[in-house]
Amino acid sequence: MLNLVLFGPPGAGKGTQSQKLIEKHGLIHLSTGDLLRGEISQGTALGLEAKKLMDEGMLVPDEVVIGMISNKLDANKEAEGFIFDGFPRTVAQAEALDNLLESKAATISHMIALEVDAEELERRLLERGKESGRADDANPEVIRKRIKEYNDKTAPVAGFYKNQDKFKSINGIGSIDQIYGAIDAVIEQ
Numbered sequence: 001m002l003n004l005v006l007f008g009p010p011g012a013g014k015g016t017q018s019q020k021l022i023e024k025h026g027l028i029h030l031s032t033g034d035l036l037r038g039e040i041s042q043g044t045a046l047g048l049e050a051k052k053l054m055d056e057g058m059l060v061p062d063e064v065v066i067g068m069i070s071n072k073l074d075a076n077k078e079a080e081g082f083i084f085d086g087f088p089r090t091v092a093q094a095e096a097l098d099n100l101l102e103s104k105a106a107t108i109s110h111m112i113a114l115e116v117d118a119e120e121l122e123r124r125l126l127e128r129g130k131e132s133g134r135a136d137d138a139n140p141e142v143i144r145k146r147i148k149e150y151n152d153k154t155a156p157v158a159g160f161y162k163n164q165d166k167f168k169s170i171n172g173i174g175s176i177d178q179i180y181g182a183i184d185a186v187i188e189q
């Protein structure tokens with residue numbers, strides 16, 4: 001199995017690169033952001049609870065996203081592998097993911113970190129907000145809150161995978177194909 005964690009701050013290009021990875025490697029894409037937005041559009045209790053936090057740029061509780069990922073792993077038992085996009089976002093989530101995979105005799109192959117500076121991130125997110133209709137992309141204050149949550153809670157997840165010798169850093173500035181090429185080089189190694 002090929003199991004990748006795509007890592008990087010909001011706006012780093014994780015979703016865009018996931019699409020290309022799905023096409024080429026036939027992996028199943030698990031984006032906790034997309035799963036949460038699905039719950040919101042279906043008007044579930046979980047979605048209602050998550051929406052308040054997401055609109056403020058805060059993380060939703062670990063148990064919620066871990067539960068969603070666990071369900072998806074169970075629902076895709078025959079998969080060739082997974083791309084985890086926007087998950088794990090805390091060290092507790094990373095530990096839970098290791099345990100979930102271990103129970104399936106699987107493991108994370110690589111964490112691929114897309115490096116993009118803060119100024120470029122804010123520019124990309126405001127640009128995306130014009131099209132995506134995502135409330136959390138339209139407001140500079142919420143964007144800054146998301147980047148702060150990332151620096152406080154998510155950045156330490158890199159250390160978790162560095163300790164396991166799985167951390168690979170990629171320059172996230174350049175053309176989509178250039179960046180994809182760098183990711184693919186890691187996978188083909």
Ligand code: ADP
Pocket residue numbers: 009010011032033034036053054055057058059060061062065085086087088089093136146
């Ligand atoms: P981005 O990475 O571009 O900010 P996402 O679609 O990945 O966007 O996430 C949007 C929001 O969903 C986050 O700001 C957060 O509130 C929530 N979220 C997504 N994934 C997680 C997660 N793994 N843990 C906690 N909250 C999450």
